[in-house]
Amino acid sequence: MLFAFAFVCLGLAGHVEPVLGNTDGVTSIFRPLSQPAQEIKETSLLVLAICGSIFAVVAGLLVYAIVRFRHRAGDELSEPPQVYGSNQIELAWTILPLLIVFVLILVTSRTIADIQNRKPPPTAVQATVIGHQWWWEIRYPELGIVTANELHVPASDGRESRPTFLKLQSADVAHSFWVPLLAGKTDLIPNRENLMWIEPTKPGTYPGNCAEYCGTQHARMLIRVVVHPPDEFERWAREQQQSASLETNAPEGRKVFFANSCVNCHTIAGTSAQGKFGPDLTHLMSRQTLAAGAATNTTDNLRLWVRDPQKIKVGCLMPNMQLTDEEVDQVVAYLQTLK
Amino acid sequence: MAIQEIALTTSRAPGISLVDRLHGLVVTVDHKKLGLMYIGTALVFLVVAGLMAVAIRLQLAVPNNTLLEPEVFNRFFTMHGTAMVFLVGMPIIAGLGNYLVPLMIGTRDMAFPRLNAFGYWMFVFGALLLYFSYLGAPGLNGHGSAPDVGWFAYAPLTGRAFSRGHSTDYWILSLLLTSVGSTVSAINVIVTALTMRCRGLTLMRMPLFVWMMLVTNFMILLALPSLSAAQLMLLVDRYLGGHFFDTQSGGSAVLWQHFFWIFGHPEVYILIIPGFACMSEIVPVFSRKPIFGYPIMVGATTMIAIISFGVWAHHMFAVGMTSVGNTFFAISTMLVGVPTGIKIFNWLGTMYGGKIRLEVPMIFCLGFLFQFLIAGLTGVMLAVVPFNWQLTDSYFVVAHFHYVLIGGLLYALFAGFYYWYPKAFGRLLNRKLGLCHFWLFTIGFHLTFDTMHFSGLLGMPRRIFTYDPGRGWETLNLIGSVGAIFQAVGVLFLAINILRSLRHGQRAGNDPWDAWTLEWATTSPPPVYNFETAPVVRSRRPLWDVKHPEDPDWKYEESEN
Numbered sequence A: 001m002l003f004a005f006a007f008v009c010l011g012l013a014g015h016v017e018p019v020l021g022n023t024d025g026v027t028s029i030f031r032p033l034s035q036p037a038q039e040i041k042e043t044s045l046l047v048l049a050i051c052g053s054i055f056a057v058v059a060g061l062l063v064y065a066i067v068r069f070r071h072r073a074g075d076e077l078s079e080p081p082q083v084y085g086s087n088q089i090e091l092a093w094t095i096l097p098l099l100i101v102f103v104l105i106l107v108t109s110r111t112i113a114d115i116q117n118r119k120p121p122p123t124a125v126q127a128t129v130i131g132h133q134w135w136w137e138i139r140y141p142e143l144g145i146v147t148a149n150e151l152h153v154p155a156s157d158g159r160e161s162r163p164t165f166l167k168l169q170s171a172d173v174a175h176s177f178w179v180p181l182l183a184g185k186t187d188l189i190p191n192r193e194n195l196m197w198i199e200p201t202k203p204g205t206y207p208g209n210c211a212e213y214c215g216t217q218h219a220r221m222l223i224r225v226v227v228h229p230p231d232e233f234e235r236w237a238r239e240q241q242q243s244a245s246l247e248t249n250a251p252e253g254r255k256v257f258f259a260n261s262c263v264n265c266h267t268i269a270g271t272s273a274q275g276k277f278g279p280d281l282t283h284l285m286s287r288q289t290l291a292a293g294a295a296t297n298t299t300d301n302l303r304l305w306v307r308d309p310q311k312i313k314v315g316c317l318m319p320n321m322q323l324t325d326e327e328v329d330q331v332v333a334y335l336q337t338l339k
Numbered sequence B: 001m002a003i004q005e006i007a008l009t010t011s012r013a014p015g016i017s018l019v020d021r022l023h024g025l026v027v028t029v030d031h032k033k034l035g036l037m038y039i040g041t042a043l044v045f046l047v048v049a050g051l052m053a054v055a056i057r058l059q060l061a062v063p064n065n066t067l068l069e070p071e072v073f074n075r076f077f078t079m080h081g082t083a084m085v086f087l088v089g090m091p092i093i094a095g096l097g098n099y100l101v102p103l104m105i106g107t108r109d110m111a112f113p114r115l116n117a118f119g120y121w122m123f124v125f126g127a128l129l130l131y132f133s134y135l136g137a138p139g140l141n142g143h144g145s146a147p148d149v150g151w152f153a154y155a156p157l158t159g160r161a162f163s164r165g166h167s168t169d170y171w172i173l174s175l176l177l178t179s180v181g182s183t184v185s186a187i188n189v190i191v192t193a194l195t196m197r198c199r200g201l202t203l204m205r206m207p208l209f210v211w212m213m214l215v216t217n218f219m220i221l222l223a224l225p226s227l228s229a230a231q232l233m234l235l236v237d238r239y240l241g242g243h244f245f246d247t248q249s250g251g252s253a254v255l256w257q258h259f260f261w262i263f264g265h266p267e268v269y270i271l272i273i274p275g276f277a278c279m280s281e282i283v284p285v286f287s288r289k290p291i292f293g294y295p296i297m298v299g300a301t302t303m304i305a306i307i308s309f310g311v312w313a314h315h316m317f318a319v320g321m322t323s324v325g326n327t328f329f330a331i332s333t334m335l336v337g338v339p340t341g342i343k344i345f346n347w348l349g350t351m352y353g354g355k356i357r358l359e360v361p362m363i364f365c366l367g368f369l370f371q372f373l374i375a376g377l378t379g380v381m382l383a384v385v386p387f388n389w390q391l392t393d394s395y396f397v398v399a400h401f402h403y404v405l406i407g408g409l410l411y412a413l414f415a416g417f418y419y420w421y422p423k424a425f426g427r428l429l430n431r432k433l434g435l436c437h438f439w440l441f442t443i444g445f446h447l448t449f450d451t452m453h454f455s456g457l458l459g460m461p462r463r464i465f466t467y468d469p470g471r472g473w474e475t476l477n478l479i480g481s482v483g484a485i486f487q488a489v490g491v492l493f494l495a496i497n498i499l500r501s502l503r504h505g506q507r508a509g510n511d512p513w514d515a516w517t518l519e520w521a522t523t524s525p526p527p528v529y530n531f532e533t534a535p536v537v538r539s540r541r542p543l544w545d546v547k548h549p550e551d552p553d554w555k556y557e558e559s560e561n
Helices: A002-013 A037-068 A087-116 A230-241 A251-259 A299-307 A325-335 B002-012 B018-027 B031-060 B070-104 B113-136 B167-195 B208-239 B253-287 B294-310 B323-351 B360-383 B385-391 B395-425 B431-457 B474-504 B542-547 B553-560
Strands: A125-132 A135-140 A145-148 A150-154 A164-170 A175-178 A186-188 A194-200 A204-210 A222-228
Touching (some): A037 A087, A037 B323, A125 A175, A125 A186, A164 A175, A194 A222, B031 B070, B031 B474, B070 B208, B070 B395, B113 B167, B208 B253, B208 B294, B253 B294, B253 B323, B253 B360, B323 B360, B323 B385, B360 B431, B395 B474
Parallel strands (some): A125 A164
Antiparallel strands (some): A135 A145, A175 A186, A175 A204
């Protein structure tokens, strides 16, 4: 009963924050900051209200029946009147649910069509998200940008609508893209292309997860969507379009990097490192996290990661390269030049 | 009474050695022994898979916990899910059907007693094979262990490129074996119910329990081949160079999902309908009224069975179906709620105007009613496709189906245990221990699964071995883990009760609940031959007719026709 009460309250208020205290970072689907999550929330609240009312009525009847018709002293002397059923009543409680189902179907199909059938406007940003065990490859074919684990998009403001349309693919197994504050889930399935879109209005960083079980490190396959004001997004895109400079102030680290098999998996644009298996490192230092959100992008974490990725993310597909301490420091110094 | 006393003394006689007794179990073809063996074995796996769930909850109690390695965690949730469905749910249902269907229709055994034993042993060996994977799956290369691909084993994670060693092979082969067991057991129940009813027991006089078992076993026959076929195709992919699900060679990952859920969704109803079956026997007896709307209940069960074969893709709303496809499956899914609702209303109608005796079986039934109501309503929410896009594969779904399978099915089964235990063993389960079991388990259940709805709404995906703090999940998960302990202790009380009451329980007599169906007409426990003389039935409640000759049911039922 407490549960039901809480549930109804949740539905009406559309918030769970009051019971949770600090609300920073809470990714409630009832506090969306983007289409289509906003429209989903509105549909959901209606559904919650309907289901809450049904619960209140039926549970109320159950409680009434249990209390009113509970066994009392002396009841064992006789049996209650034997009632076998009533076709009228059966008909009533068949038709009433059918009517409710009809309403729900109208609401549902309309929201489905609104969300699924939207066509990209000419201003839309196009991005491709490719799921890998256990990280996200993100490409902007029109902008010529390749990055990983952080999807950068412009915010739409009142003047201009700039949604981002995502093509979702997978390089290995099934994954699912879920950033609760922005949209529902869409799966990334190998040998198939799915579409979804988001249109956030408020700049900020929005966390999300892979939501389809994809193997050992499913839990550590986190995604971040960074929403920029429109002009800031243009600046970010221009920076990402730069190739890495061939001049570097960490030549030893560069040498270690290119002498090892790092280059087989990683790309650094403008160099001979053109591996496709792992994340693109051209602008590694512009990202907030390492290893798809397994650690924040700090010097210490980067050193730990380069020394032995399995310590941070056991089972991940990057092996321990068996570098010496000196080589680790050199590689880290080189990676830190990739801004 | 006399017969029962003799039976009890002989079973305890020193002349029968343990070896002889075990030998008796191995060679038996008696439906009652097999029924109890099914249930006993399933309870063992309930404890094993339940302890795995407790370990899962301990790992998730605090963020960034390191109690379980990621691989260990992934194996645990895979084995937990697979075992609970195939090694607990299915055999308990087969066991209840085996034990009760012949008694309820007034016959001496199942139609195919030897096939019955065969089915049981296939199940046992399949179950052992699944758990043997811990030792056997590493194979020569040492890559595998227990299956870690989730109980629905989505392609292409199960392909050899991603699942090395033999974990997935054990998952396939063990389930194929248990599926053989389930199939022959289903055939047996269907044939028994259709051909071996005693004189006068027409289809429309059959106890609802038997009706629902009949429907559920038909569903098993129709649904399981889809799983078995998909599993064989997966074996072909893995060892014979097939490419059904091998996406790197043009296979389809979505095809597996279709095959799996064409089995998987009816499976949910296969599991819950026997819960309805227990409810439909117990609620009337403890309300002292016949079931409200018997023909409607039969019709609603059949409708659920039919519609449930057309709802499978509601597990796949995020997979990128067209808007038309999504709408179709939303409609069919919501429609299945209508006959399900009718059932809840009919149980309510049965209680209404009755004299509700709050014995332990009935208390579990009341728990079922409230919890299954919530489970149904969260199911409606999940059918609303846009809402589903947010909720699917989150903890909200975990909460929803545990509400169905624990809050619904398991509560109905617990009710059934307390209700039929005296029939099977001649002694009642202890009421005080039963109440402790109920309250501990109910508190634990709500602590664990109510909170999961909220962590799902806050964006927590399922099947993650750990999580970072800061997204509002910590408190909810901690409460959920505490609840798991409560549930475990609750089940411990049930175990103590079952073992203790074997010797010390209050003697039950033939008919401790003043009930109306044929199983209560014979002794407790029933003799090998069930009934000395074949019963003759004139109505849906034969024992009511005997106890109330002044107002028998057959008068009413004949006036209806």
